Amino acid sequence: MSWITEFPQLSRSELLTVRKTLDEAYREFSRSHGEAIENFFDPLLAFLVWIENLLISTPWWLVIAIILAITHFAARSLKLTIGVGISLFLIGFFGMWEDTMSTLSIITVCTILSIVLGVPIGIAMAKSNRIQAIVTPILDVMQTMPAFVYLIPVVMLLGIGKIPGVIAVVIYAIPPVIRLTNLGIRLVDKEVLEAADAYGVTSWQRLWNVQLPLAMPNIMAGVNQTIMMALAMVVIASMIGVKGLGQPVLQSITNQYFTQGLLNGSAIVVLAIIFDRVSQAYAKRSQRHMGGRHD
């Protein structure tokens, strides 16, 4: 009775067969469909390249000016605007401007993609308990599965490059938008919803005039988290050929360049802080009427 002392496991040869079959099947799939899938993502690639080129080819001072303008209109805080200006200047001063622009472009694209995909999924989850029951475990897996594991099939399918990088980042970063859109809509005050229904809204009017605006604080929090997670993925994404601040960091790890690692790491942190502060200040400002209801 060997199973008492030893785990009853597949024999090596059986295991090998299983692996071989699955790998073979997937390789076959990627050989036959890889190109079609790549073509499918072409517009996305074009968009990404366009944004990256735009950011890099625009004079640095103009980019800074635009970012400062956005900061100002979003947050209306002089302190924040000055801080952002100084940070961006320092990044360029230490020779990281181009990498930062690459990272900025990929983060922008990933964030847009996450919102475009995530918000509708979140809405669907809020609408149907069944969809929620199906999607929630998938999100759990996406968030706990080590990023390297799902990089493998993506790379097998699409090779190394920007698109697999974007896909990896989006898979990693999209769950918060979905979860918080779902949560936000489910938490909308029932009486306000009833009021809207009592005045004869269509389900589209209900979504647009009531559910989304009232869920906005939560959705914004989700977007914020998504951006932070996307930034955290930058280093891992650089392993599969995504240009940007991640690559020098990766280089520093293999070559033990302490200062280079620190500088580029700091640039990532600075980007994160800018995104975070600006989006939070904007959220706070746009929702100043939502809190503190009298009763």
Next chain:
Amino acid sequence: MTDSLIKIEGLYKLFGRTPAKHMGLVKQGLSKDEILKKTGHTLGLKDINLDIKRSEIYVIMGLSGSGKSTLIRHFNRLIDPTEGKVVVEGQDIMTLNDAELREFRRKKMSMVFQRFGLLPHKTVVENVAFGLKVRGIGKEERQQKATQWLADVGLKGYEDQYPSQLSGGQQQRVGLARALCTDAEILLMDEAFSALDPLIRSEMQDQLIELQEKLHKTIIFITHDLDEALRIGDRIAILRDGELIQVGAPADILLHPADDYVEKFVRDVNRARALSVDTVMKPAKFRISAETVGEALKEMRTSKHEYAYNVTGDGYQGALALDQLEELDKSEYGELLTDEHYYDSDVNVEPDAVIEEVIPETLDQEYPIPVVDEEGKLQGELSRDTIAEVLSPQPEAGEGEETEKTG
């Protein structure tokens, strides 16, 4: 105006997973608790039949959990019944499809909510215009109309504020303006004033009554507060555990509570303040028709009345007491009757006066006081005995005190 506008027939609502399956038990007459224990379903409403007339304020009253909110949500189908009909102007609204139901809600009924249900991210004027926006009416037109209604509820100048910047009373005025702005004929108000401080609440009640005098809407008003019900209701329906216990005019409910439950509501009400004279006055039976003192004396002696109301071809003249006339000298019998002969010449009790206001006059008089309306017509009489009877505590409706129910 007595034509019926809304009819509710045989309405049942059972909350739970498979309500239709358990309707048998409900019809067997099992109590709410028994049904909950046996089936896990909550009995919301049981065999409700209502008939609401055009332009009346119909109050639905009951303790918390008695099913008031459930009932009012059937009027515009925010809740669908398990069984029964809701008929508005002859049309059973259960037969409406989605698009028709939306149309019905946009045009026929509007609703005011206990916690206001305003959109926090929209300005006050946008909130008021919401119903029109939903209907697809252009921005300019709806803003203009909303501004007008805001002025009508006394919130001129608050157009561009946000709800969170307003007090509770002001927010509910916005809720009321929003409901009126759609020009819906029927207004549903679910404990609309219950969240407000007492002073603000009575202000809002006054405002509602005042608006109703102009607008003549049909208002279904939910409350758990009997004073509020008596104050604004034309008729009151009382609900307990999903069942209709009594429907009647305010005075009916006060003077003839149907059972212990209603009795308990009614007990603490100050009747002198809640009832008007016409609800308790008696018919003025003793009438004579005399020109002179002598004629009056003669008529009263033959009919053996201690007092009488003199009604001539010119209408009501005044009230006479036999003993006062008998004190007069025979030489005065030929005189015409004047104010100095009538005992009510310096009192004036109108039918819609509140009893409290007329207590002093009534108690001062040995004889009943005539109740005379604005046009000078005699409507009835009010005696000390009647007042005493109305104001003294009622005998218990049931045998002894019911044990206090908890929860």
